Amino acid sequence: MTDLFGDYRPAWETDEHRELRLLARDFFRREATPENQERWAEQHHVDRDLWTKAGDVGLLCLDVPAEYGGGGGDFGHEAVVQEELSKTGDTAFGFPIHSTIIAHYIAGCGTEEQKQRWLPRICTGETVLAIAMTEPGTGSDLQAVRTTAVRDGDHYVINGSKTFISNATLCDLLVIVAKTDPTKGAKGISLIVAETKDLEGFERGRVLRKVGQHGQDTRELSFTDMRVPVENLLGGVEGQGFYQLMNQLPRERLIIGVNAGATIESAVVQSIDYAKQRKAFGAPLLDLQNTQFVLAECKTDALAARTLLDYCIARAIAGTLDAQTASMAKMWATDKQCEVIDKCLQIFGGYGYMIEYPIARMYADARVQKIYGGANEVMKLLIARGL
Numbered sequence: 001m002t003d004l005f006g007d008y009r010p011a012w013e014t015d016e017h018r019e020l021r022l023l024a025r026d027f028f029r030r031e032a033t034p035e036n037q038e039r040w041a042e043q044h045h046v047d048r049d050l051w052t053k054a055g056d057v058g059l060l061c062l063d064v065p066a067e068y069g070g071g072g073g074d075f076g077h078e079a080v081v082q083e084e085l086s087k088t089g090d091t092a093f094g095f096p097i098h099s100t101i102i103a104h105y106i107a108g109c110g111t112e113e114q115k116q117r118w119l120p121r122i123c124t125g126e127t128v129l130a131i132a133m134t135e136p137g138t139g140s141d142l143q144a145v146r147t148t149a150v151r152d153g154d155h156y157v158i159n160g161s162k163t164f165i166s167n168a169t170l171c172d173l174l175v176i177v178a179k180t181d182p183t184k185g186a187k188g189i190s191l192i193v194a195e196t197k198d199l200e201g202f203e204r205g206r207v208l209r210k211v212g213q214h215g216q217d218t219r220e221l222s223f224t225d226m227r228v229p230v231e232n233l234l235g236g237v238e239g240q241g242f243y244q245l246m247n248q249l250p251r252e253r254l255i256i257g258v259n260a261g262a263t264i265e266s267a268v269v270q271s272i273d274y275a276k277q278r279k280a281f282g283a284p285l286l287d288l289q290n291t292q293f294v295l296a297e298c299k300t301d302a303l304a305a306r307t308l309l310d311y312c313i314a315r316a317i318a319g320t321l322d323a324q325t326a327s328m329a330k331m332w333a334t335d336k337q338c339e340v341i342d343k344c345l346q347i348f349g350g351y352g353y354m355i356e357y358p359i360a361r362m363y364a365d366a367r368v369q370k371i372y373g374g375a376n377e378v379m380k381l382l383i384a385r386g387l
Contacts, residue, residue: 005302005303010310010314012076012078012253012314013064014076018372020062023057023058023059024085025141025221027053028085028087032088037088037215038068040319041214044169044206044207044216044218045170045216045217046094048128050152051126051170054095055123055126058126060080060095061099062077062081063075063078063104064104065107068116068120069121069122069123071123074149074317075313078096078314081099082096083258083261087263087266089113089358089362090153090215091140091215091216091327092214092215094128097129098129100385101251102130102146105234105244106118106122106175106234108235108244109191109244111235112233114232114235118179122204127173128170128171129167129171130168132367133145134162136163136164142299143242144190146160147162147177149190150229155228156178156230157227158178158192158194158201158227159224159225161222161223162221162222163208164218165218165219168218168220169204170217172197173193174221175192175193176195177191178190181239185346186243187239188239189245190233190234190238190239191233191245192228193218193229193232193233193241195228199226200226200227201227202221204221205219205221205222206232208367212363213364213386218358240353249323249326250323250325251326252330254313254329255332256334257330258333258339259310261305261306261308264301264305264336264341265300265306266308266362267341267344270344270358270359271295271344272295275337275347291347295347297343300339301336308333312328312329326347327374327380328379332364335376338366338367338369340369341362341363341366344362345359345360
């Protein structure tokens with residue numbers, strides 16, 4: 001696919017980032033083929049060995065310190081990989097969940113022993129990560145979780161249920177948001193890491209049928225008197241879970257925005273190509289003024305998104321990205337993603353409604369971007385707090 005902005009290169013992108021971009025582009029073009037994406041959609045998860053393949057070529061945990069098996073890079077390395085994955089149209093591979101988001105709960109919040117124990121296999125893809133936040137009655141309001149973890153000797157006994165959990169089928173390590181002291185509100189929340197293999201009381205529930213992202217591994221999970229060693233309490237101190245979540249959520253929101261920005265560019269490129277080839281009334285669609293105006297608007301939005309996201313990526317690399325700015329990136333980019341893709345789909349006419357066309361899948365896949373990672377209405381509240 002051609003680049004919408006030619007030789008544009010963000011100020012934060014070094015030669016190392018550029019080399020990684022080319023590596024990731026080649027990898028995803030080889031692995032995330034249309035045929036593979038269709039199969040993943042049918043089985044509702046990627047092939048297990050895709051994780052180790054990505055680890056083998058060095059695409060996982062790129063800003064985790066090298067001493068734990070990571071790439072020792074910065075957020076820009078993660079962003080580059082996400083952009084190239086997004087441009088293939090694939091939403092099945094839970095790269096950002098594993099590499100950009102959850103690995104950093106362990107790298108940023110874990111004890112030294114926990115980091116040494118878990119991170120090396122996370123970085124190679126031998127261990128796949130998931131995080132269990134959302135519950136049937138609890139979405140963006142994380143203080144309202146009802147899952148409990150009661151200490152019993154050297155174990156926590158965990159009871160509760162979670163829903164909309166990405167990477168749920170293949171996960172080997174699950175970070176659970178639970179109440180260790182239900183009387184303390186946010187101060188009673190802890191993150192406990194469960195090693196899922198042969199774990200009694202751990203049950204993977206039904207595969208969830210979604211509007212889009214059919215290949216993304218999404219299920220319900222339940223815990224019934226599930227015993228997890230106390231040594232798996234993330235960070236080793238109870239009651240830190242809410243603060244750990246708040247510290248890591250800006251990364252999650254920014255990578256969602258990065259996904260949105262790259263997908264916008266892909267949609268516009270595909271629509272321009274189609275408008276040049278498709279004829280109506282004896283001439284290419286692109287000769288019609290309305291088509292020109294629509295695509296002019298979409299390309300402008302794509303550049304505005306890229307500019308905003310590059311600003312935020314640079315802030316993340318410098319360590320100065322704050323929650324409000326990350327929320328701006330997530331809210332605006334995902335809103336624009338849905339808006340631009342809707343305009344682009346219209347250019348395709350009836351073919352845009354056919355699921356075999358990538359633009360149709362983009363349309364279905366995009367809608368959840370305004371919901372997960374914190375609903376965009378919540379993003380507005382967070383932004384408003386900084387006014």
